[in-house]
Amino acid sequence: MNRRELADFLRNRRERLAPADIGLPVGPRRRTPGLRREEVAQLAYISTEYYTRLEQARAPHPSREVLAQLARALRLSDTERDHLHHLAGTPPGPRPGPSREVRQSIVDLLDRLPVSAALVMSATYEIIAWNALAAALMEDFSVLGRRDRNLVRRAFLGPYQDGGRLYGVSDAEEFSRTAVHHLRATAARYPEDPEVRSLVAELLDGSEEFARLWADHEVTARPTLCKTFEHPAVGPVAVNCDILDITDRDQRVVIYTAAPGSPSEEALRLLSVIGTQRMDVPG
Incomplete structure (x- = not known):
């Protein structure tokens, strides 16, 4: 010591x-x-x-x-x-559960990206911070409880919006495989965390697809560089997907941007104006 x-x-x-x-x-x-x-x-x-x-x-x-x-x-x-x-002369034991505390500088960064949809995910795929455009593109996360802000749970167990799977993304199957690979690695990093263990048990019990992918023991995931969201108000929105790792907190910043001058960029600009309003719902 x-x-x-x-x-x-x-x-x-x-x-x-x-x-x-x-x-x-x-x-x-x-x-x-x-x-x-x-x-x-x-x-x-x-x-x-x-x-x-x-x-x-x-x-x-x-x-x-x-x-x-x-x-x-x-x-x-x-x-x-x-x-x-x-x-203190005491080697650290297993790390506690995945951090859900987002640095204020990261929150400020999300707000400084007005034409990009950006969010922060924990190691268990829980959305723990987001900007206004991410809420407009995907869902108003502020009205959801923690359970429903977990994307891997949503991918395999629902509920699904408008009968479609996970915001109508074009890479739903690839996202599901990647999420399982990441979650298996997370479970290895936090073997004693009750929330991680409970999430895995719930998914194994509730989804045959998750159980099949989990049994593959894959931990290498290929990044998705682009995807298309099928938005109910503005239609298809094609975006590039960039991920920045926050290594000290085991979190990831996900940033969705559209090609300059494209119809998808115009769609994002429109979403930044209408926000989380549902223009497709009769008034």
Whole structure:
């Protein structure tokens, strides 16, 4: 256990975390940057005295449970979490479940793409952030619960919009195969996560197609470079599909763009105006 390095690391990360990041008011009397020691201790469910001793390099060896609680309290990335464990002389165990927390900079990036439909997926294919155009092109995710925002569940178990499969995409079968390959790799990375295990069990029980693809034990997926959405209001929308990995959180940013000057670009511009309204539904 490297007490001095551990103390410096904890203090550094505490001072980087703003009160607003955890829903606390800034207040007029804060004399130090970031959070107070007692706030971190409260978030980590440990005593302020013990946390203070950790930052003073005087505390005994923290347990694996305490380290996990500190990592959550300080909003550490997976890489930072592993570093924390190594400083404490405790090799990190299996990573906790897939992260659902999206960095604010990524959320801001989605909003700065007005003519691109963009979203963030967790390692289990749950849509955890999106911009307005993605909602207009696919579905208003803000009115859905977590279950219905999971695309692999939607692909195999429904419900399907207008009788079509998964937003009428042209690559529905390829998407399903790719999703199974990714989910199998996710299950290997998070073998003890109850949500991952529950999702896989539900899909195996509810879809013969998923069970057949799962039995293939494939983990290599081919990227889809383009696809067409069949939109009920504006018709077919052909888009390029680019995926950016957020490796420290095991998330992916998916960006759909249309060729400049194409009818699909005009369709996306129209969708950016009408939003999630259903123009095909009689008023």
